[in-house]
Amino acid sequence: MEIDPLFILVLNLLGTFVFGLSGGLAAVRANLDLFGVLVLAAVVALAGGIARDVLIGTPPATFRDWRYLAAVTAAGLVCFFAGHVLERVESSVTVFDALGLGLFAVTGASKALQFGLGPAQAIILGAVTGIGGGMLRDVLLREVPAVLREGLYAVPALLGAAVPVVAHRAGSSSAVFAVAGAVVCIVVRLVGWKYQVNAPTPKRR
Template sequence: MDVPTGFDPTFILALNLAGTFVFGLSGGLAAVRARLDLFGVVVLSGVVALAGGITRDLLIGTPPATFRDWRYLAAAGAAGVVCFFASRLLERVQRGVLLFDALGLGLFCVTGATKALDFEIGPLPAVLLGAITGIGGGMLRDVLLREVPTVLRHELYAIPALLGAAVVVAAQRADSTSPVFPALGAVVCVALRLIGLRYGVSVPTARGRPDDGEEPDG
């Protein structure tokens, strides 16, 4: 389990499982909207909940942690089942799901960067691996649904994860082991994500060519 320095492992485990469940909900809801069957909904929940951490561990060169603790698989599977049978209720509380999704993103980008640093990965790769932990599952979800990944099109999602991970890496490079910095990294990530949701802030997108269906200027 990936535990930032100075934090209680039991507390981090509880947060990790909660984040896994909420990420699973986002995948399950996408699967329900795509009209997949029960197996497809559970699979897509697992993809979103676990793929980011699995990708990080494979890139680091260590056995994926989620395969060594059945509770992560159980949390992801439970999210899929809940989505299949209670999707209408979840759609009505979508704002709450987005809030917890943001909290999960903040937690995963920090723990992902922490694990990368524990394996003596360099600063920039550690930041990237921290972000991948948070956004990798969502990107794979969109690919499986034959869509351009959301993080590459609009919304503040990848950038908050990168900045949150960067806070942890910068603190480690400064030889700080204070738990304040992992907490700060998570807060930065969550705050930017929520600001983007609240005010519709997004990264500028490329303009299509005139032959892509847009009228030329002038």
């Protein structure tokens, strides 16, 4: 039994929209113009899902579906016209990024299960789906990606993806676990970021 596909679609569209906001706001901050904002919103919002589908070995669905393209365009336009308002919210790029991370981690893991991947692979694929967009955003704006710099970035994505995967192994595909996974990821990510929880660094010479 699988999670209701319509529910996954809604989470995916939401994730696409908030990742689009994260990319679009980063573009506003980097003083890009209207099309730079739209392109960066699109790249950030679609990259994770495209990587997920390429790794599964199925044609990228987000790319063919007009609803994702609409969500991306909406996010880009919101950033262009209301970016100066959203910017006032401190660290809005990070917050929207965290929301997208949680939503994509669970939908990525669910899609991997649906295509028959094992539990470890499904958890990793969920994390890749969540991490991909932000990584590309940072590379395109010439920053070292947050996933490499910040202690609690990959971990919440893996944790969030693990919730629906473990539930699935236990026989339940209730949508509750997808929501719970997303919430776990978002909370861990934002708490870790707020309180600067750092992972240990290796000993140096």
